[in-house]
Amino acid sequence: MSDLALLFTVAAVTYLSRAAAVVLLPGARGYLLGLVNRIPAPLFVSLAVFAFVGDGVALPDASTTAAAIAALLVAPRRSLGLTLAAGIVGYVAVGLIL
């Protein structure tokens, strides 16, 4: 398989996975709908953990840790812009100190 063919195949798999639940499969109902509605928040926190620790082999550096802590501190304000700003300030501040 050529690299171009691989890219097209990867793109097709990716798009189909997106379209499956939105277009192709029947909408969730009853128990499944309740389950699906409860997934996003823990999924995003899980993705945050995954982005933070990676494959678990190495601990994140101090700047990344500071960014995550700063974001957690302002997260109760429920402002994405503020959370991102706090994270970047935490990252830069610890980078300047160390």
Add this chain to the structure above:
Amino acid sequence: MSSQPGPASLPTLAPIAMAIAVFGMVYGAAAQVLLGTWLTLISSVLIFSGTVQFTMAGLLAAGSGPLAVLWAVFVVNIRNFALGGAVRPHLTGRRLQRILVSWFLIDETVGLALAAPADTDRVLLRSGLIAYLAWVVGTAVGVAGGASVGLEGLASAVFPVLFIGLAALIVRTSSGLARAGVGALVTLVLLLVSPSLAGLAPIIGGVVAALPGGGGE
């Protein structure tokens, strides 16, 4: 009444676009070595998924074959079923519109869309367009040599922050907060105990926490 900007507003979308563009720059610089200039650009135009593209590039760099790449891509895409399932009840457009907006179904846009359940179609479309442009332009800048060494560190720090912010937008109840905590804990344990589960750990954590009783109620 809240004075905070809406999920589809420029103040909300601009920092997300910047984060995605930085990530795209890092991808462009890294993938160019493996795929060359044009295929790297084509990959971002066609695939539009940082997780998928970094996974693909990492496996190709390690010498993996096409089947291994496709299997890994399938695994990391499993979470799209959950994201799509969560956003679908809020979509009001016809089938053709849903075919279009599903192109823009990525973690960041779904997080924003779920924060505006009455305006999901518009938020998904608008944030998706901006995220797509940021990703492709970022890749082009990275391919052109615009990615510096410091960007990789910043990109790796921005995404945990971004996901924390998106989760905060969605969590509205104490049981939702408890579920988020359970999801984080399950994911952390999975990643530490079995690093080979990396692509699946977040979706397992999310689903386990969403099960009845997962929030402690």
